[in-house]
């Protein structure tokens with residue numbers, strides 16, 4: 599697909615799939631983004647859901663400054679991941695002090711479809727990841743469109759979940775997926791379970807999407823096991839290969855995505871032989887809501 603330079607946009611936009619994702623050319627993030635250019639980037643963010651900025655040097659301060667143009671940046675409760683003196687940045691790395699692979703995957707929770715910050719009352723808006731070192735094989739990031747996931751549900755499913763709320767709990771998903779490096783009591787107190795509608799109205803586009811993922815533990819007002827089964831079934835139903843963008847990283851690329859209308863996951867890589875260091879920044883969004891159809 600060729601780049602399209604819209605007369606109304608200062609950006610060179612190349613679509614990554616027919617349904618979601620776009621590469622944005624012609625922007626040097628390290629120089630800072632002027633407000634009018636940022637407006638065009640934000641329009642593309644709402645339209646394409648995932649934006650890829652081709653390989654370029656993005657120092658930590660520039661990444662945080664770019665993230666702040668989207669909104670308030672989250673300081674993660676898991677403070678051992680803070681990077682480069684910026685509490686807004688969260689570094690995932692499998693390197694030891696000598697820069698060699700340490701054999702451990704730093705966050706196994708990222709391998710399962712989820713949406714960032716769904717375990718908070720105010721959930722994640724944008725996540726911005728910069729790939730410092732990326733594996734030659736594996737360590738991909740996959741995105742699936744949750745507008746499309748909702749649209750493709752049967753009328754019976756839509757009716758069944760219309761007013762349901764799911765309890766999202768970081769302690770649940772982390773304990774389940776990790777088995778080690780569990781949350782401390784203080785971190786648990788800082789991130790208590792919260793509930794959100796399963797059917798969410800995107801606050802800016804007004805479109806309806808499915809809002810669930812791996813942090814969802816149970817359904818409000820439903821027996822625990824029944825809720826678990828419903829969540830597992832719906833999480834699987836939400837993924838459609840033709841509504842998915844699979845990104846194979848090149849070093850120094852930067853990706854921004856909209857957590858309100860996407861689920862994402864990382865694919866595994868061999869942490870014994872491959873090196874992967876990424877820095878991530880999550881921008882806070884809003885408390886999810888669902889506008890009932892008029």
Ligand SMILES: [Fe+2]
Pocket residue numbers: 708712713714862
């Ligand atoms: Fe994530």
